[in-house]
Amino acid sequence: MATKVFMEALSPTMEEGRLVKWNKNEGDAVKSGDVLAEVETDKAIMELVARGDGILRKRFVGEGESKPVGQLVGVIAGADENIDALVAEGSGGGSAGGSGATPVASPKPPEAPVAKPTESAGGTSAPQAPVAAPHESNGGPVRSSPLARRMASERGVDLGRLQGSGPGGRIIKRDIESAAQSGGGASAAASAPAPRRAAGAGDYEDVALTQIRKTIAKRLAESIGPIPTFYLTADFDLTRVTEMRAAMAAMGDQFKVSVNDIVLKAVATALSQHPEVNAHWLGDRIRYHNRVHLGVAVATDDGLIVPVIFDADTKRMSEISQETRALAKRARERKLTPAEYTGSTFSVSNLGMFGIDQFTAIINPPEVGILAIGAARNEVVDVDGSYETRPRMKVTMSCDHRAVDGAVGAAFLQTLRRCIENPLMLVY
């Protein structure tokens, strides 16, 4: 049976794609999963892969031409299969799978040939054109071996996100194993909300760079730095932090904590929920850490050094407080061992004590972010229509754009705001 090759939605926002280069000629044998062509989307150059086996019988689009998503751009079929109807459809003009195409198509539903009516009964109807993410474009059940299904459910791998390497594109054991290794297909992929650290999970997870990540990294590094940095500033209300400190201090000197201690605890907590910023850029992959090792910049007479609070997210505020003080003291006495200042997964720099309201800190590679904390100061703010004086603090996060996009950094700062403006969240 012939397989139609469509311009696929290779990015979530893609509306049309420019066919940069055909990798297969008419007459070439292709297998499901082979890269047919390179397509430039709004974001990057992506691979358009074959969804069926056979011969690439026809190419309807020349290199350099742009076509809307859903447009027929080629036909894969058997060597002597009659594809006249499909050729008519493909050469029929620019309208994307438009009405003109339907009459000459085969009696089967024009798109999603594998989809069964029952599969779409769950509410959302099967898409007319394959605008869904590439792996789901078949609509039908994912072909997979029983062993692969069992392993996937145990390991939390989403079969729908995988490309099978077995007969007919079937997902088999080795696909699950390689997915589990690379982190691809895992439901904990970067865009999904970060789960809590699973018991027995490794210390980190390496994720190979996607096409779009590669392109972002390359282009932005050309524009700025070797580390293309951008900055996000947020202004936090410290009313409840102040209340909490006062309440704790009232219980006795031994319960005193600084604003910095609370902020460090809040940052660690927020990082544990955002592995996408608790990460290392390793050139060909990004290492998402499941443990939070927080670097804390300390100024010494010799210069800056960043000792590390290991597993900061699991430590109590009192532990963080004591450890920070002890590390800072040892740093100033030049007594830190290398083990105490290497291995951080994210760093914090606080110049609040110097009266600095706001500043930008420089990323400590291979980390992908650093948070610069300004001074707490009173400010008049509009609270439900009346002016009140509130303690506030500005933080600025420097992000490595190769690994962290604006929205991702912002999501982290949102979580951090929740933790600082409602410090009870830290015991949630």
Added chain:
Amino acid sequence: MASFDVIFLGGGPAGYVGAIRCAQLGLSTAVVEREGLGGTCVLWGCIPAKALLEAANIANRLKHAAEFGVTPGEVKLDYGVAMKRSRGVSTQNSKGVEFLFKKNKITWIKGTGRLAGKNAVSVKTADGKEEKHEAKKAVVISTGSRVKGLPQAGLELNKTTIISSDEALTLEKAPKAMTIVGAGAVGCEFADVFNAFGSKVTLIDVAPNVLPLEDLDASKEVERSFKKRGINVLTGAKISGVKAGKNGVTMTIEAGGSKETVESDIVLVAAGRAPNTEDIGLKEAGVQLTERGFIKINDHMETSVKGVFAIGDVAGPPMLAHKGEREGIVLAEQLAGKSTHGMDYNNIPNATYCHPEVASIGMTEQQVKDKKIEYKVGKFPFSANGRARTSGETEGFVKIIRDAKYGEILGAHIVGSHATELIHELVLARTNEFTVEEVDLAIHAHPTLSEAIAEAALDSLGKMIHA
């Protein structure tokens, strides 16, 4: 001089199956073969040996016929008759392949071929003429292997008292005493045959068990059965002296700490096969060999020379007909530009047709242990299987080794009547990544031997019914 798309050197299972698939896919195809079509398998291996084993089975079963209420008269054993029948079956099969060649318009070039430069083969015919043929797409070397004897142990083949399976298949009568060197599949099968035809058989191997590549439980079961039938099994044995006279061979064998002198009319060397790589122009063409002397191939079965491919025994172990056949099919589809799924070398079944039969797929228990995989074993004996009791063939068992966590079938081993047929349920399961639970899901007819497979799967899950 003729021109083809593909020329195969050798018409054994790898070459002839590959040729048929090539022809079916529209490639013009020729096979160079000097003997008969079908190769060792059809003429000197699988097929004639199985015909003899069937004769042996009838002989063995007749011994128990009276228990079934069938008392035969005088039973006469005549190896010569069995041998002639087996030759007949071979010829019939070879003719069958010839018919398939005609049907698929494959040219059989009779003669001895060799590589002759790029994309060409030269063939020396029986009358001494030499002709050259062009192969536009590929030359495929499928020359197979041959028995090589054990000259290093003093067992130089002489075709009368020290013989290989080739001569054993054409003996006119069973010898009084036969020593078989090598207790792999070939050795065990001939031990079974000659024991049934009244020879006093000694079976020796340097390995600690018969069928050393099989699971230890399987080896033990066969050894027990052989000893019960009077076969003298000497494992962990070393040959310390060989005296070949005109009418027999005297061997000194050290085994189990003692020395034994074994006299036999015939010594059958059933150990060692060598790939046929000589005199086919490999060196001149620059085709590289592996350290063990097989032709070196890549994932696409291509040799170090572009356009020259190798499949079957000559391309490396396991030296099994069905491995070569599948390589032939995969290569043909590749040459025709079809998508192929490649060779699944992890899922090639082993089959030994002695009685009880032995068949397996995947890893042995020892291999699983060595890989430090957590596993569970399910085992069911045929003595508890209804169908096996009805036929009085209660030797053996089904053993399934599964992964402890996911139920993946890591290995499966069957010893017993029809084991070589039964194994395919588990070959199908393993190849398609069914777990023991899918095996259990399938309803097995009652009463059948196959129920033992379902029970072994259940046992591995800790819920066996019938034992």
